[in-house]
Each structure stands twice: as C-alpha cells, then as structure tokens.
Amino acid sequence: MPITEVEKIWMDGELVDWRDATIHVLSHALHYGSGVFEGIRAYETPRGAAVWHLDEHLHRLARSAKLYHLDIPFSHEALAEATKDVIRANRLDACYIRPIAFRGYGEMGVNPLLAPVNVTIAVWPWGAYLGEEALEQGVRIKISSWRRNGPNSLPSAAKATGQYINGVLAKIESLKAGYDEAIMLNEQGSVTDGSGENVFIVRGGVLTTPPIQAGCLDGITRVAVMTLARDLGYEVTQENLVRTDLYNADECFFTGTAAEVTPIREVDDRVIGEGHRGPVTKELQGAFFAATKGENEKYASWLTYVNA
Ligand code: PMP
DSSP states (O other), rough: OOOOSEEEEETEEEEEEHHHHHOOTTTHHHHHOOEEEEEEEEEEEETTEETTHHHHHHHHHOOOOOOOOOOOSSOHHHHHHHHHHHHHHHTTSEEEEEEEEEESSOSSSSTTTSSSSEEEEEEOOOTTTTTHHHHHHOOEEEEEESSOOTTTSTTTTOGGGGGGGHHHHHHHHHHHOOEEEEEETTTTSSSEEEEEEEEEEETTEEEEEEEEEGTTOOOHHHHHHHHHHHTTOHHHHHHHHHHHHTTTTEEEEETTTTTTTEEEEETTTTEOSSSOOOOOOOHHHHHHHHHTTTTGGGGGGEEEEOOO
C-alpha cells in the first residue's frame, strides 16, 4: 500500500522534514533485521485525534527491545509525548503510527551490541489494511506452506523487524496464489496468526483464538476484542486450532491494528458460514469502532487524546 507523505517525522528527539528522515545504507538493522517496532493507530473522535492503546503498544515495544538487549534511549513517557507531538505537528485527525528502535550505523557484523540505537516515529493517513470493502465482504485466505517461526528460533513474543521475513514469505505465497492474506501454522500444525493479524473463529456463539503460546503475536487488538466480546456476553476461549477448525467455523475474522476487525470469508477455497461478514463479526466490529471513536465511555481509558 503506498505511503501518504506528510510533513514531519520524529527522529531521535527532533521533528525533521519527511524527506530528511533518512539513514545510512550500512545501518545494522538493514543488514541483520535488528530493529523492534510497533504499529499503532490514532482515531478521529469528537475531542480530536486519540491514540488507541498507546501505553500497551509502548510496553510491547519495551518487551521486544528487552528480548534483543536493545536499550531504547528514551523513556516510555518521552515516547508517548513524541507520538502525540508528531501527530500534532502533522495536524492529523486519524493516522497510522510507526515507532521503530533499531541498530544504526557504525558497526558491521552480526554483533549488534556496539551499534548505536536510533528511534523514529512516523505517522501518516492509512485506510483499511485489507481494503475498505474487505471490512464488509471479508477476505480470502490461504493456509501457508511456510510454518511460523517457533518461540525457540525467533520469539513470537517480540515484534522485531527481521522476524517479519517469515510473514513476508507467507504473504507472497498467498498473493501469488490469488488470495488476500495467509495464515501460518506452527511446526506442530496449530494455527498461529496471519502475516500481520491475529485470528478468531466463532462456533455456536463461542469465540476462540489460538493461545499466544501457539506462536502468534500477543496482539493488542486481540485482547481488546476479547474484552469487547466478553462484555457483550460472549464466551471467549484461547485454544489450539487446526486448519479444519477454520474451515468448519460459523464465522472467522482477523484482528490487528492495521486490519482492525476484518471478516474472513474463505479459507483454502472453503466458504466460511454464509460467505460474507457474519452477525457476531458485525457486532464486534461495531463495538470496536464505537470504542475507537470514543463513543463508549466504558473504554475511555483505551484512548489517549492528542490534544488533552
Ligand atoms: N500478528 C502479527 C504477526 C502482527 O504483525 C500483528 C500486527 N502487529 C498482529 C498479529 C496484530 O497485533 P496488534 O493487534 O497488536 O496490531
């Protein structure tokens, strides 16, 4: 999806012009994938732009950094302020937010510990990740022939740049085969997640999503949707799923910061339910978007207002 350029990017403590936010070709992270990042959204509300689950995203960034012994030279509070600053500087009502902390320029070789750490936060307007029509019609997915990296090879607990090359393989395969997205199984054959989304199924009114120990990312939208579903009276379980659990589900959907709540209408050419967004998915989407827009007081603490 093309990036819509805006004016400023926050780079190591300063707001710089979009075009000046560049790094050296010998930066460590470019060669060895040694960066950790987040994907966050800010939504338009009657009180201006509000960042969805900002603290949770910054906590996950800190956990990813810890795993790779990468010391982020800015505090949680400084990064939260920087996020609000860069949204204000670009006068955006709603946007995608991409913070990244990475090993920069100065050292070559796999050892990352001596390379400097750079931190940037970019924001830009970004629509529905899998397409606007996908939010209603749903997407067609393929179970990838590529397995999700296990927790003892590349830890799914971390959102690290290099780890995404696993999802890149799966995404390419699914697109080349004519699907919209891939779901990866782990080495044991259990469902993990999409290349950038967590997966849920609905069976007899019960929601099930794989446990994070299956190897999926500890998605922030996943947790929010589990809470919204329970608050609406649904039972929600975390259980290992095999691919036929997806084929036989009444409904199936993705969650993710970029994908939000996107219905899955086909898995490996098997039509799921009625072949379009099911009633439970629709209800959860409604609850999700109401909360993001600040329309439900119950979830007020999930939003950080940029102009507060
Ligand atoms: N799984 C993977 C592999 C992802 O990259 C993402 C996006 N960060 C997700 C799941 C969804 O996580 P979140 O809801 O925190 O965006």
